[in-house]
Amino acid sequence: xxxxxxxxxxxxxxxxxxxxxxxxxxxxxxxxxxxxxxxxxxxxxxxxxxxxxxxxxxxxxxxxxxxxxxxxxxxxxxxxxxxxxxxxxxxxxxxxxxxxxxxxxxxxxxxxxxxxxxxxxxxxxxxxxxxxxxxxxxxxxxxxxxxxxxxxxxxxxxxxxxxxxxxxxxxxxxxxxxxxxxxxxxxxxxxxxxxxxxxxxxxxxxxxxxxxxxxxxxxxxxxxxxxxxxxxxxxxxxxxxxxxxxxxxxxxxxxxxxxxxxxxxxxxxxxxxxxxxxxxxxxxxxxxxxxxxxxxxxxxxxxxxxxxxxxxxxxxxxxxxxxxxxxxxxxxxxxxxxxxxxxxxxxx
Ligand SMILES: [Zn+2]
Numbered sequence: 001x002x003x004x005x006x007x008x009x010x011x012x013x014x015x016x017x018x019x020x021x022x023x024x025x026x027x028x029x030x031x032x033x034x035x036x037x038x039x040x041x042x043x044x045x046x047x048x049x050x051x052x053x054x055x056x057x058x059x060x061x062x063x064x065x066x067x068x069x070x071x072x073x074x075x076x077x078x079x080x081x082x083x084x085x086x087x088x089x090x091x092x093x094x095x096x097x098x099x100x101x102x103x104x105x106x107x108x109x110x111x112x113x114x115x116x117x118x119x120x121x122x123x124x125x126x127x128x129x130x131x132x133x134x135x136x137x138x139x140x141x142x143x144x145x146x147x148x149x150x151x152x153x154x155x156x157x158x159x160x161x162x163x164x165x166x167x168x169x170x171x172x173x174x175x176x177x178x179x180x181x182x183x184x185x186x187x188x189x190x191x192x193x194x195x196x197x198x199x200x201x202x203x204x205x206x207x208x209x210x211x212x213x214x215x216x217x218x219x220x221x222x223x224x225x226x227x228x229x230x231x232x233x234x235x236x237x238x239x240x241x242x243x244x245x246x247x248x249x250x251x252x253x254x255x256x257x258x259x260x261x262x263x264x265x266x267x268x269x270x271x272x273x274x275x276x277x278x279x280x281x282x283x284x285x286x287x288x289x290x291x292x293x294x295x296x297x298x299x300x301x302x303x304x305x306x307x308x309x310x311x312x313x314x315x316x317x318x319x320x321x322x323x324x325x326x327x328x329x330x331x332x333x334x335x336x337x338x339x340x341x342x343x344x345x346x347x348x
Contacts, residue, residue, distance in 0.1 A: 034093055157249070300318055
């Protein structure tokens, strides 16, 4: 064996030991300052095993834990690709605090090329939070993320895109949780400094016995400053969405005094959309609409129509409010009760 091959085999063993599955994650507390670690957190049900990839960048200086999750929906590629860039870009020797990155939370959905759902149990991971320790594989993954990834984070950022069927205007959002004013104010400040032109604030009105369903709503409920980004659409990798995600994370790390990026990009003007109206489909059928995400619509304006499989018109869709199309279904099939449009507006 040549020296080079010997070196390669040693390197391979080192890499293997570095990605060994583990059960518990201490947010990098046991790591040496200025180092990087990567591993899989593993969960199993009777039939399936899921490994949650985690990369930890521990800064040379003390500071907060900033956690980023991509790929809760495995067909939403711009966040996943942005994390591939960021993981190698953030230098621990220039970092204060710890950046935790889950580059793809729903690995089965990613490799299964599945819109919304985990093909192994047919569940939408972003509807089962806080999860169940004894549930199906998606519920166990949600439970793992709740316990090991959200808990102990100072900031939790969950990044999505328009899924394979969704046309979406890029935006950043958070919940207006009045019971945790410090964390809510931080989420608002990070939204303001993220560089996104569109910022959305949702009301937080979960009852005590209601499940949070969404990862960043669960983080909000747990008292973590939580945000979500939506950037990119229709199952493509838009380079400008990847850049937007990357730049916004850098802007937020700079705002937290955790990192000094080489370049910081900010738009000149941004808008808050604090009201949201969801238009649901009343029928199953073929959806037609000439409008694109980001378009402004007037109250009562025709937004599109739905036909049956024989081409007969079943229903017209009109705007109940004036506002901006935050997202809409961008492909022909629609199901009953599905959200056709989300219209955002300034709620005075
Ligand atoms: Zn998503």
